[in-house]
Amino acid sequence: MNKIHIVGLGLLGGSFGLGARRKFPELKVTGNDISAQNLNDAQTLGIITESKEIPDSDTDLVILATPADTLGDLLIKTLDQVGPETLVIDLGSTKSNLCQRVQNHPKRAQYLAGHPIAGTEYSGPKAAFADLLDRKVMILCEMEKTDLHLKEKAYQLFDALNLKLRFMDPQEHDRHLAFVSHLSHVSSFMLGKTVLQKMADEKNIFDMAGSGFASTVRLAKSSPAMWAPILTENKDNILAALDGFIGNLQDIRSKIAESDNDSLHQDMAEINKIRDILDLGK
Incomplete structure (x- = not known):
């Protein structure tokens, strides 16, 4: 070469x-x-x-x-x-x-x-x-x-x-990436937007931002010139991923509103299993 x-x-x-x-x-x-x-x-x-x-x-x-x-x-x-x-x-x-x-x-x-x-x-x-x-x-x-x-x-x-x-397969690629990459960027951007909106009222909010916030919102620093086209190019798969994500957000909102600590704990314990999956993939 x-x-x-x-x-x-x-x-x-x-x-x-x-x-x-x-x-x-x-x-x-x-x-x-x-x-x-x-x-x-x-x-x-x-x-x-x-x-x-x-x-x-x-x-x-x-x-x-x-x-x-x-x-x-x-x-x-x-x-x-x-x-x-x-x-x-x-x-x-x-x-x-x-x-x-x-x-x-x-x-x-x-x-x-x-x-x-x-x-x-x-x-x-x-x-x-x-x-x-x-x-x-x-x-x-x-x-x-x-x-x-x-x-x-x-x-x-x-x-x-x-x-x-x-x-x-290209279709399989796009479907999987919508969940493990593209959705991650959407959620990070929207978390950043939500906090920025809050900052308009409370200027000191970032003084309380710890490592958890920094790691979760890290992807919101990504290039809009790169990511806006990705979201529209893979629109159908990303919309399907968003539907599932929004449904889960609505579910946890309901449990928080009802102070359903047992259900929240059970859900989080079940989700903790993702550690084993991620460790296996290393």
């Missing part, structure tokens, strides 16, 4: 660039970003070796790391541009719409649908770091539709970055 090209030089794209350059010191990494500041920062930080709008014809991998609502058009445009030995990988948090959009594209075999389960609440090139992807899960969808020879290039990079590969 000699060349990769990254479109979108924020946290994910930037971390792929830094990680790849650390593992392959001779690798040429070109890239582009809609933000001139991001592009300048990426060059200064060594994420890319050269700014380039269109990848070279002999580029091995093109990585698309832009917001979810831009990926469809960008993916088709990129597939139209690349040579026959280039594999295009997207890092989007939703997969169904993308896979449907390119299912009949003449270069469908040059596309790999990917989603690294990695990130922080920070964004932009300055938030990127080489170890972000270390031992993280990389979900791949519709592997059978990607050219076998080109997949080997992706495997070389994934192995070098120490990613753990998992394979899923």
Whole structure:
């Protein structure tokens, strides 16, 4: 592998660039970003070796790391541009719409649908770091539709970055992510909003905010430019997740209103079992 090209030089794209350059010191990494500041920062930080709008014809991998609502058009445009030995990988948090959009594209075999389960609440090139992807899960969808020879290039990079590969159907991916990722961000944003509204009346409320509040609301610091499109792209699955979440909130509200301590304790004890599930997944 000699060349990769990254479109979108924020946290994910930037971390792929830094990680790849650390593992392959001779690798040429070109890239582009809609933000001139991001592009300048990426060059200064060594994420890319050269700014380039269109990848070279002999580029091995093109990585698309832009917001979810831009990926469809960008993916088709990129597939139209690349040579026959280039594999295009997207890092989007939703997969169904993308896979449907390119299912009949003449270069469908040059596309790999990917989603690294990695990130922080920070964004932009300055938030990127080489170890972000270390031992993280990389979900791949519709592997059978990607050219076998080109997949080997992706495997070389994934192995070098120490990613753990998992394979899923795109619909299954979007459905599961709505519950374990997208809903988490919605609830964190809304908790932040609720406290900010209270702060308008009581200025000292944040003086009492402890580690529990900080950890729960951490995701509310995430990029709106990234997350607003994810919520609309995966709308149906997120609405289903929200319906269940709202139902549970209404249930606990009723029990609190009725001072039903026994039911509250029983529910929380049952929910505590999630510790075993999370510990098992480590």
